Amino acid sequence: MRAARVLAPLLALLASACAQPPAPDAAIGPAVDLVHYELVDLSHPYDSDTVYWPTAPSEFELTELAYGETEGGYFYAANLLSTPEHGGTHLDAPIHFAAGRWTADQVPLERLVGPAVVIDVGERAAADADYRVSRADVETWEERHGAVPAGSIVLLRTGWGGRWPDRASYLGDDTPGDASNLHFPSYGEAAARHLVETRKVAVLGVDTASIDHGPSTDFIVHQIANGANVPGLENVANLERLPETGAWVLALPMKIAGGSGGPVRIAALVPR
Amino acid sequence: MRAARVLAPLLALLASACAQPPAPDAAIGPAVDLVHYELVDLSHPYDSDTVYWPTAPSEFELTELAYGETEGGYFYAANLLSTPEHGGTHLDAPIHFAAGRWTADQVPLERLVGPAVVIDVGERAAADADYRVSRADVETWEERHGAVPAGSIVLLRTGWGGRWPDRASYLGDDTPGDASNLHFPSYGEAAARHLVETRKVAVLGVDTASIDHGPSTDFIVHQIANGANVPGLENVANLERLPETGAWVLALPMKIAGGSGGPVRIAALVPR
Numbered sequence: 001m002r003a004a005r006v007l008a009p010l011l012a013l014l015a016s017a018c019a020q021p022p023a024p025d026a027a028i029g030p031a032v033d034l035v036h037y038e039l040v041d042l043s044h045p046y047d048s049d050t051v052y053w054p055t056a057p058s059e060f061e062l063t064e065l066a067y068g069e070t071e072g073g074y075f076y077a078a079n080l081l082s083t084p085e086h087g088g089t090h091l092d093a094p095i096h097f098a099a100g101r102w103t104a105d106q107v108p109l110e111r112l113v114g115p116a117v118v119i120d121v122g123e124r125a126a127a128d129a130d131y132r133v134s135r136a137d138v139e140t141w142e143e144r145h146g147a148v149p150a151g152s153i154v155l156l157r158t159g160w161g162g163r164w165p166d167r168a169s170y171l172g173d174d175t176p177g178d179a180s181n182l183h184f185p186s187y188g189e190a191a192a193r194h195l196v197e198t199r200k201v202a203v204l205g206v207d208t209a210s211i212d213h214g215p216s217t218d219f220i221v222h223q224i225a226n227g228a229n230v231p232g233l234e235n236v237a238n239l240e241r242l243p244e245t246g247a248w249v250l251a252l253p254m255k256i257a258g259g260s261g262g263p264v265r266i267a268a269l270v271p272r
Numbered sequence: 273m274r275a276a277r278v279l280a281p282l283l284a285l286l287a288s289a290c291a292q293p294p295a296p297d298a299a300i301g302p303a304v305d306l307v308h309y310e311l312v313d314l315s316h317p318y319d320s321d322t323v324y325w326p327t328a329p330s331e332f333e334l335t336e337l338a339y340g341e342t343e344g345g346y347f348y349a350a351n352l353l354s355t356p357e358h359g360g361t362h363l364d365a366p367i368h369f370a371a372g373r374w375t376a377d378q379v380p381l382e383r384l385v386g387p388a389v390v391i392d393v394g395e396r397a398a399a400d401a402d403y404r405v406s407r408a409d410v411e412t413w414e415e416r417h418g419a420v421p422a423g424s425i426v427l428l429r430t431g432w433g434g435r436w437p438d439r440a441s442y443l444g445d446d447t448p449g450d451a452s453n454l455h456f457p458s459y460g461e462a463a464a465r466h467l468v469e470t471r472k473v474a475v476l477g478v479d480t481a482s483i484d485h486g487p488s489t490d491f492i493v494h495q496i497a498n499g500a501n502v503p504g505l506e507n508v509a510n511l512e513r514l515p516e517t518g519a520w521v522l523a524l525p526m527k528i529a530g531g532s533g534g535p536v537r538i539a540a541l542v543p544r
Contacts, residue, residue, distance in 0.1 A: 030520070031519075032303065032305075046529060047530070062529075110311055113304055113306065254535040257319035259334065260349040269303035
């Protein structure tokens with residue numbers, strides 16, 4: 001058995017060279033893979049068209065403080081901004097609907113960086129503007145991709161992002177000061193319980209104005225998520241550019257001490 | 273040569289299985305390495321202590337809109353915020369000091385995610401509060417680590433982060449409305465030209481209030497950087513937790529349409 005005598009050590013050597021994991025403290029390459037992934041912006045801009053809840057006391061305001069050549073001979077521009085926390089692409093910190101839970105500055109960064117789980121209910125939402133994602137919808141996703149991973153950032157894709165910033169079609173009603181006749185899709189209670197309580201996801205996001213659907217009056221999904229210290233991401237943009245699985249999300253909110261939420265810039269790393 | 277006849281195809285099979293690079297569209301593992309890297313928050317919070325330029329017309333204001341139990345039987349909290357763009361841990365968009373350059377919403381995300389280059393001048397700054405980083409300081413870094421990579425995010429560590437939010441020691445003077453007697457360290461002109469024009473870095477950041485040192489009246493580093501579409505990051509926090517090289521920075525600013533800058537949440541991925 002000459003072959004075996006030669007083979008055994010050679011194969012062992014080759015196998016060990018190729019299977020060896022990197023040492024934890026070694027130089028291990030980039031922490032952010034920009035070679036195999038592209039960055040996709042999931043935030044709408046803040047401007048005079050930005051959509052706010054109809055009962056918001058004000059909207060996004062940018063006040064010019066300076067713009068032009070100075071006495072010093074250089075150009076200089078600066079502004080002052082004002083916004084309610086909950087408009088545009090924003091974070092719902094857990095305290096938004098749950099006393100004693102994390103404020104905007106307290107949400108750990110680890111909860112805001114994670115694998116994206118994109119659940120598409122575009123067809124059902126197109127047929128029913130008040131559609132609520134069911135537990136069965138989530139299970140259909142799980143049949144294709146496996147259980148929703150703990151710590152993932154769930155992004156519900158209803159197709160409503162394409163209606164931004166037309167308020168009448170995005171919110172279902174554009175009567176200022178009146179939130180009693182809104183129509184848009186979002187999560188349902190059983191789906192939210194499954195994702196938050198069983199799957200232990202980190203974040204619930206959606207491409208509509210709320211993680212509760214338009215007609216909600218008890219905001220049960222907010223209560224479930226925020227009560228479990230799970231933040232929301234609302235008015236998320238460009239979800240049509242994400243695969244159902246395989247992307248990563250980085251959601252970095254303005255660090256408002258004691259804030260109930262606020263502006264958040266969301267980037268996705270999407271496989272090229 | 274029975275051994276060779278057996279060996280050749282076996283070795284070829286094993287080598288191909290182990291050396292094969294991942295296909296570009298295959299599942300290729302995490303885009304963000306949270307196993308070998310930890311997330312470090314490089315943003316100070318926005319609160320009533322947040323440091324603004326002494327001539328800012330206002331500071332950070334959080335106005336409570338709601339806090340407590342509602343008639344619906346659930347808890348609800350919401351606020352309204354107001355801030356000049358250039359206070360706290362914030363972005364200087366290139367248009368801040370350069371007409372026609374990128375506004376806050378226009379800076380590509382690719383410029384805001386990159387390898388961190390941390391240049392420490394703590395000793396020199398401790399001896400001279402008006403210290404400006406020289407080209408020689410940058411070259412000393414380059415002797416140890418190689419040329420500053422194109423596209424990197426340079427973070428100047430002066431030690432001033434430890435003085436936050438004490439205005440008198442952080443700015444050198446806490447007289448409201450008077451910016452004529454400020455003292456803190458930052459970049460010098462030759463270092464900025466080397467980094468921006470020769471090394472083609474993506475961002476200049478610093479743990480003081482400005483990428484120009486306190487006594488500056490011509491803001492030449494702003495002019496150089498912003499003129500080349502290079503944004504600034506000012507009042508960066510926790511730089512003592514970063515190595516000189518090997519970390520990654522994710523700086524995601526509020527997406528203010530036409531903004532000259534604004535609040536930015538900065539996270540670093542630091543090797544464990």
